Amino acid sequence: MSVNAEVGGHGSGTMMAMVKRVGLGGVMAGLVGGVVMIALMIVVMGSNGSGYASPLNLGIPGFAKTITPPSSQLPGMLSAMGVRLPPAAMAKFGPAIASGHVTPEMGQQLNAMLKSGGVPAGKIHNIDLLMSGNATNSTMADLLSGMNTTARNKVMSSLPVTTGNVVLGSVTHLALSAILGFMFAMMIIGGGIQMLSLRVLRNPAGIAAASVMGAAVAYAVSRWLVLPAIDPLMKLVPQTWFFIAHLLFGLVTGAGIAMIARREGLFDDREARSSVGGLAHA
Numbered sequence: 001m002s003v004n005a006e007v008g009g010h011g012s013g014t015m016m017a018m019v020k021r022v023g024l025g026g027v028m029a030g031l032v033g034g035v036v037m038i039a040l041m042i043v044v045m046g047s048n049g050s051g052y053a054s055p056l057n058l059g060i061p062g063f064a065k066t067i068t069p070p071s072s073q074l075p076g077m078l079s080a081m082g083v084r085l086p087p088a089a090m091a092k093f094g095p096a097i098a099s100g101h102v103t104p105e106m107g108q109q110l111n112a113m114l115k116s117g118g119v120p121a122g123k124i125h126n127i128d129l130l131m132s133g134n135a136t137n138s139t140m141a142d143l144l145s146g147m148n149t150t151a152r153n154k155v156m157s158s159l160p161v162t163t164g165n166v167v168l169g170s171v172t173h174l175a176l177s178a179i180l181g182f183m184f185a186m187m188i189i190g191g192g193i194q195m196l197s198l199r200v201l202r203n204p205a206g207i208a209a210a211s212v213m214g215a216a217v218a219y220a221v222s223r224w225l226v227l228p229a230i231d232p233l234m235k236l237v238p239q240t241w242f243f244i245a246h247l248l249f250g251l252v253t254g255a256g257i258a259m260i261a262r263r264e265g266l267f268d269d270r271e272a273r274s275s276v277g278g279l280a281h282a
Contacts, residue, residue: 075097100133137232192210204258
């Protein structure tokens with residue numbers, strides 16, 4: 001029996017039950033898609049040397065707190081940024097920089113030396129913020145963006161990883177995935193199939209395509225509107241792979257939503273068999 005027939009026969013109570021089933025199913029589909037998405041990013045960033053924990057460590061935790069490298073990494077960061085101090089100056093400043101005990105007087109001397117060496121004023125300002133412990137995530141993003149890929153990945157892999165950061169990143173990522181899964185399910189099934197009667201969505205391929213397109217939109221919104229404002233460190237994530245991970249999220253979530261639609265009797269059986277057969281032979 002179709003969902004429309006159930007609604008006509010049993011009224012709003014049956015409609016609410018269907019909404020709950022679709023919504024809960026969308027949440028579960030989104031959670032599975034979120035796990036697949038973050039698993040891909042963990043493999044990608046771990047294999048390129050920027051740290052297996054970086055996708056979770058630099059995500060939502062980067063919005064909640066400032067993430068900077070340990071003091072012992074700072075002399076190496078200067079070298080990676082193309083800042084070359086004379087041996088005598090490095091012998092003088094190096095131990096203080098590595099221990100995190102750069103006095104204001106030493107900071108002024110170092111800034112003057114960097115300025116005389118032709119280091120841009122903006123970079124000197126950011127270095128001063130880092131050395132003095134006043135750096136923000138925007139400071140870190142600006143400094144790391146000026147490094148070559150190998151040096152940047154090395155610094156990213158050395159950023160502190162705490163259990164709190166990983167838990168916060170994991171929980172928030174999965175929560176957002178569940179919300180997107182719920183929204184996709186309600187828009188595709190509740191809006192596209194039931195309200196608008198879009199025939200193109202009455203088969204697995206159509207639902208998968210709609211979900212993938214929704215994931216692409218979610219990527220664009222987060223990439224260019226949300227993340228620059230709240231978490232500048234995320235621009236250091238490999239964006240091509242980040243986009244692919246979103247598309248994979250959409251595909252997996254769409255497969256789950258297609259299962260829900262079939263369970264609710266919303267498919268044109270002939271089109272669904274054709275769609276499944278086409279996907280199997282692709």
